Amino acid sequence: MKKYLLILFSFLALTACRQADNKQSLQGEWRFALDRNDRGLTEQWYTRSLTDTIHLPGSLQEQGYGDEVGIETPWTGQIVDKSWYDSPLYEKFRQPGNIKVPFWLNPDRHYVGVAWYQKEIDIPASWTGNPVQLELERTHWETTLFLDGVEMGKHESLSTPYRYTFKELTPGKHTLTLRVDNRVNIEVGVNAHSVSDHTQSNWNGVIGTISLTAKPSLYIDDIQIYPNIADKTIKVAVSLDGTTTTNDATLLLQVEKKDGGVIGKPHKVTVDPETGMTQEITLSMGEDALLWSEHSPNLYTLRAVVESNGKLEEQYRTFGLREFKANGTRFEVNGHPVFLRGTLECCIFPLTGYPATDRAYWTKIYNQCKAYGLNHVRFHSWCPPEAAFAVADSMGFYLQVECAGWATVGDGGYSDQWFREESDRILKEYGNHPSFCLMAYGNEPGGANQVKYLSELIDHWKSKDLRRAYTSAGGWPYVENADYWNAPDPRIQGWGEGLRSIINAQPPRTDYDFAHIIRENMPTVSHEIGQWCVYPNLKEMDKYTGVLKAKNFEIFRETLKDHHMADLADAFLYASGRLQTLCYKADIEAALRTPGFAGFQLLDLHDFPGQGTALVGVLDPFWDEKGYVTGEEYSTFCNNTVPLIRFPKMVWLNNETLNVPVEIAHFGEKPLQAAHINWQISDRAGTKLAQGSFTKDLPVTNCIPAGKIEYALSGIGEPSQLIVSVEVKETNSKNQWNIWVYPAKQEAVEQLPYITSTLDNQTMARLDKGENVLLLLAPGSILPEKGGDIRVGFSSIFWNTAWTNKQPPHTLGILCDPAHPALAAFPTEGYSDYQWWDLVSNCNAMVLDDFPADYRPVVQLVDDWFTNRKLGILLEGKIGNGKLMVCSADLQKDLDKRPAARQLRQSILQYMASSRFNPSTSLDPALVKALYQK
Template structure:
């Protein structure tokens, strides 16, 4: 029997979602014992009182338990570069008392095995005869529960709470004992971020809520809410457990807004012994119901009350009225196109070594995402806790959740069933959250039968829950029945490409897109875009005040100091950071220029501390800025609305005319009518030299043509760096690019130096006469041990050299003093920009470690932090009575086709012909000769 009740009656009935006196927190001191030899079961430790104490929630490692780190530490995670174990340069870091490993953050203590936790609880008389639920919000990992020495059950999930209901607990004292085993007993993959030392650490313990709750005889087991945006209703399915009263029971359902006001009419279901334990109801939300999306994260609460005689239980679920689905090659939210601008979150929590369980930290994470223009987070091979979903709901973040795996699947092993079961647990626990929009098994699976297995898993998910979209896994495989796929491309560099990637092999331009790569039958979301490295920020070391320490950074800092460049650490960070930002800008803009593209997932907005130390973030592992790019700047090229210019090249001559198309990618809340789109060209000091505007309707899509920017460079007589900017006035969305204009006809340099390719007798004779000598060392002439084996490319290092078997390039861009007179006719900042592409793409590094300790080249190459060599491509010094300039970039070949190289050479010649050419340091010619063949 069903009937509607008055609003007042329901409001008074539903004042709270659980009575306080029905809940008992178990947070605090627990008895504890390590069981490294796994003898506890045999010796029945569950019947004994344990000797040590520990605080829960927490991990045993953060409280000083476990083993010291050393050579024999059984790490959870693959180590590709094992040189730390035997290489001479790491010898001092393998010594007791000075153990420092370079491949990830170092825990104070490490422990893989069994630990026991025990607590005596007092059950009040008022709970007599009632079911009692134990909740352990997150354990790591396999947990066996004992009550008064009797085994009650086992929990294998990495993603969801362990809840066990005791049918009855007699009043008085009882002993709870937990056996927690963090060994990889189920093959989820040792690199999976759900378990790995690469990121969170393989911790052992219990975190989050730990409590006992007394239930009525009939109670709510689960509530699932299925929104329908077409008729603005929800279908609520409530699963009950326990015993229905002889006089019947009732279930009351009510929708509320965030402010507590009631939506629609309350709903009551009368339950009798023949009703069954699953109840279903459809509730109308009214014509004024508000949708949930990234633009309008409107939330509602469904309050449910089960009454059974005099007893009752209340539970609440937050939900949003939304529909997230695929439509062609794009996603839609409530019928509106979506472009995913995402980053990975790989379970990186350096202070605790385990994920944050509180709303505050997740708000910090998502606030940084939004500040940098992102609307999406992929949880790579793990599933976050409740707080992550709740905060994402309130902020409008689209989440991709994964079933904790990076493993072989489809071979019929136990893990195949485990992933199936884990997905059930995840969908049941977090399925109501509107932010939970996407789901995959995990990352990059192995196995000959992976496609068949994952296709079957997708069919299973779709058969039970259509509230989100599903795919096989991050990276691969493509399967026909997926809603979308997440391939290794499109992006401007993939694993193994190195010098053949778009950004290293092609001259700089901003007119490329990935239209020929995306699938035409489903949305394509590019997998792990970016992976561009930056030099370590050694000031970050002091932030590691918790369970993990940045001893890998300490190694890198020490080796930099040994190479006499400790004073350059901040400059290396800033210069490499600006190059990193440029690489991410190129990747993201390429995605935004691609028609029909569904989005990207960055690796990463913040650093990934594992897999060899992958410093790929513009933020550090604490989600904090490093000082070389602000969120405001980053969001100029990564946002809901972004102006884009398709430049065929970035270096121009003054006898050319700029004529380039301006377009807009617009994925705002709604279309814009008659938008005012402006453009400007200005010089380095901010003086405006050209401007224009277009009026254009902007639908919700990308590749919207606005018009062409046209400007003749004929009036520019000197080498000039220009800034081209474009803005959508209605949204304040502004983007900009640097371009360079050089004279087509070079000035004649009257006082030419002696130019040579070797410091031979003739060159030495010129120096002895007091002449100037320009030594041009052609690429390939540098000896391997002096830099000839260092792969120099334009981009920064991809991921890191330790994990990629030294995939090129091996450097992090240039560092120079832009005010140095040698660069006066080659406008530059102190870091790499596109005018340097030609030079660093046609050069060898020169290793200058044998030069005087305080010697600095005119143009540094920033080395890999694992080696920290003093590198340069342009240096100067006094030799004998003369003055010498040495360049290892190609300044001789096809200069008529290489305007940047020609201009760089011109700048050097003008400097050497001037009175300003007066190197401050004298150099031994033997040092110069030792560089080349």
């Protein structure tokens, strides 16, 4: 052992004696020129000195270069709703000096084309005879390199660093010139998040590391590490480059622990340049080696040192000892079942307009993901920089990486070859990271030959590298040789479903799952579940202090003000946010109830700023909370261990008995023996009504039956909202649901109002005499222009109406004052919950824009932020000497089968019969009549 330590210490000493000047940072000021007409190559700009200046790393747009946004701006990205270009509604936002587009965040400057970057470098005499490597961590996009006016090479990758090695540079001054072209010259798709204005923006520049490094004559080109958990070894493949004139060139490998200790003996081999430029060596990690997973993200470092001609180079690679593979319909990590709880990351970086290359920001991202119960991130149609992998390694996240595409594939064009080469670059650059667990070509491809092309691409990946699972693409197609299917189902609502989706078409319950969709031969991971919208957080606009501005939010703020509701912005956000949270809870719990399911990918945990403005996140684009749900609450239904109840319905009568099965989804680090599962039923005040417990072994899986909750509801005399909760004591996992219990037999209401469907002469006469009138406007009676054409459903808006051609619903739930006496016998919060499902599913919105500016209905609908109309389904006011209540939800039909509708009617009637019915606003009857008659 002493002999090996001496070898190691000698190499450490040599390393310490390396020349300190073997690396130069090129960050800082560069000369610069825009090449708007792409004349630089023909005019040989690489031979002249450029005159403008710019700072790298960075983009030209964030430094004031480019064009102001206008009607002719050549955006990179599809625009579905083009009304901004011609609609009178947007006319004032198309005027010079007031340009504001609603499609996505607006850059201060926009530029698509060629730009030139130039810098003088000074090669020291000590580098004489050494190869010199230039590294540009990420360019956007196509880059051509010139040295002293001579073309050196090109780079087309969107995902990996550009490294160019000069065989030898003479000491003294040299001029580097870069031509960077951010046009979509290769068909990766204008909506791909690797290039699109939808999210990061189509920027031009260089970010991350920019440096020159002097290499020894023999140096390391690549290191790949292939773990074998069965015998706890790693196979190390080291590729060398360069030349040597000595016969005793050596390569030393040593595995180091996180605390700095070493594992085993240093392994040293002699390198023969004629036959040994690629070395494959197996190293033992020892019986005590620790495995990597989400639960225990144990990391090791491989140190590689090559010595030749008295000079050496050392490189380090971080790796984890792990195996990620499919087994039946599930994934396993190190033979342990895993359930992917994921979100998309669509290259959303609003301050810079390009992805972060520092670890601090990625730490924030993954910390928020972990706080909200996630263990997985899908990088939709792009590949992140090195820092994203390194932080995911340290925190135990499973990443799905994609090859920068959202395009047509398989038609034989150059992009087919490019995607294959890009995947090779990604596997080489990031393949050692244990977090890099899944890979796909990109998103939702087109093309008649896509299955054949993607099947061959998967075979190509498997022939090179079996360290991860591979699939065709996000969404489709299904390919038989894939390791898993990233399927558009299961989820409770999809594109085109609208009011036909589970959450809108069926009465609320929590007993559905998607077992019928799961394929038996491979894991199914659901693609882009959720997409539930929330009203814009207008206070968020102050955060946009970088290259992108929320001018789309400025439009929404102005139209809200035009409709005299600026004071309701925060209330709209909170109310719609609570409904959004409920929808995500329903989606995630359905996934956790599905036997054999492999996982889901949310769209999204944070907002997607493009495609018309898709406010689908419970976090904003900065990964910050919006104020209506915390990670603590969200992780009650999205976590390693989640208690679940299969409720057949959420609204009950007090002559029924609650009898519901409890089950557990448990994907923790290990099985639990004799776990204590406690349940409780309480009222809104927190008074405990019933409780019980079960003892159950919890293997690592889902759909584990725990027992049944049985509780007679006969003791609930008043209309009540109850909270049913279940807790797994050992994991401190608690989940809860609201249910509603109404009297089966209602008390008679004395002094009923006059109930009518029209303000005819008889009704007006009654009002003139001071009577109370309940005007019930049945669904279908509201004029189209007064709300009849607004499609109301229970859920919030899916994705956004500008991108889905107004897929319903068109609203974001209800807003009300829960203390309003009209709702006294209809327990509610100030926002939608399941007791509102029947009512909003059987109603028309009433457009109240012509009512007094400060008028507020009793129950308001939160409108689409693109239109910001004042909408109501329950309102009141004085007319003449009488008092009027108007409801556009169906409170008449089949009430014996619709307990929530019957109970709201009862609550309204009791209110109208009481002295508390005393509206403060006088209404013009013509405004009311205009809602339903010409």
